[in-house]
Amino acid sequence: MLALVSPALLVILALIVLPVGWLAWQSIYHDGFTLENYRRVFTEDIYWRSFALTFEISLAVTLIALLLGYPVAYLANALPKGWSILILSLVVLPFWTSVLVRAYAWLVLLQRSGVINQFLRHLEWISEPLALVHNTFGTVVATVHILLPFMVLPLYATMQKIPSELMQAGASLGASPSLTFVRVFLPLSLPGVLAGCTMVFVLCLGFYITPELLGGGRTVMVSMLVSRNVELYNQFGAASAVAVVLLLSVLAIFVLVSRFISLDRVLGQK
């Protein structure tokens, strides 16, 4: 058995354990053992602000993605096969487009001379262009768009496994469709909700290109701190410490979630 899995173990060791270990080592070792990097991450307010902003944005993105994604997944599940394939392809197609391209596309839509502002001015609803981009708003809009498939797909997978007989049973006992939905369907789809929210939240924590391009320079998320520490200030130790704290936050979230549902559901969508 060990002989069979050892190649896989070696790959994991070389590609995951060693680099992450090296990262962690860099954050505590610089001409000797030091906790200076962590002291800065936990005491300097630029780090605090960045972590707080990242969690706020991730939370907002997760909630919006859930509100938008749930009805989509519900429709894909409820409608006949042909329709559900169409809906799912529309969800998945943008998923295969580069994040960079989609970020620029949002720039074209949202900027001052962009499609949306021009349209609103044409209708004479506004006289001055709205500030839709180069701020937190633009960042959240584009991030929701990019992460939506990660919400819809686990939701759809969970809903697929809810037996339709349960709904019929509810109806035969005299419940209205909305009551069956609230009392039967919704609780049974909750594992999918949790799985989708976890995926979106965790992925959003590490977002980089979108806030960089659409945040106007003020929306400094944690990943941007990492890159700035390396590129601008040449502080690999500080960058590693930030990365380790981010990694630990993600692990903590997974541990927390795994107390409620099996992690297989989140990662493998079984």
Added chain:
Amino acid sequence: MTMKQSFGLSCALLSAIGLSTAAGAAEQITFVSQGGAYQQAQTVAILDPSAKKLGITINQDSIPDAWPAIKTQVGSGKPIWDVVDTPTGNCLRGGEQGLIEKLDFSKIPNGAAMPEAYRSPYSVSYEFYSSVLAYSQKTFPKDTPNSWADFWDVKKFPGRRALRNHPFATLEAALMADGVAPDKLYPLDVDRAFKKLEEIKPHITVWWTSGAQSAQLLNDGEVDMEMAWNGRVSAVAKEGAKVAFTYNQGVLQSTSLCILKGAPNLATAVKFLNEAVDPVHQANLPLHIDYGPGNPKAFEAGVIKPDRAAQLPSEPANAAKQALMSYAWWSSPAGEAAEKRWASFMQK
């Protein structure tokens, strides 16, 4: 063919290849620049002619930001690059940290002939660009902004503004807006600069991070005026956008050539360094791209026509209107402290 024979043959072939590369190795270098149109232009203007004249092979590599790679390569003890074209500050900082070779100017006569402000013990200026005040001619058709004081004057010049999300040139601009003369900037009064920046901060729509982004902002009318690199603005103008810029109070910046500590082909690298700042090669560069030569003698080589010279940031008359960035100050402890202060300034 038996196994033994084929083994012998491959050995012979391998050693032949080994010998030929060994013979070539003495006369080749690996040169690194920033890629794109800029690296193409210097290949035609400087690299190919230098390789031909010296009879060496120049292998090219490109990276947008060489600094992390310089640090890891030299840190590992086995650098694979020889010569790097990188913002001058990297050469100075690298020199202080033992990552860059100290230059022997007796072997670099072309560099030794350059003004002292254009070279350092670790580097020679290679090309100049400028952080200038650029504006939309649609928003400002007649009375155009012409100084950083105008940029700060939101009453006289209403409009949306952008600055680079980096302290380089931005602090200089703030001080010039506050009345400091371009040649009296250093050492920078950092407190005064940040105080002045606080004034304009609410009026800045975008803090841009890449040159492409700055060009897009101006081109799409997302901002009405901004600090941008001269080459980016002229490129947008050439494509028909109604934009212009002024060299007045621009901040003249340079990339320099420097050699990695322990470079595999040190002697050839030094020969190349001298050749690359030769006035004639240098004069060829602005024929292909909107950057100025790093060696001012290039303007005397008779290659650049006067009307072209007038467009270039390092042309003497243009240079005189501008501030020359002091990379020595920026790589000093005070400069590094100012750079770190930028991050907290941005997030408050």
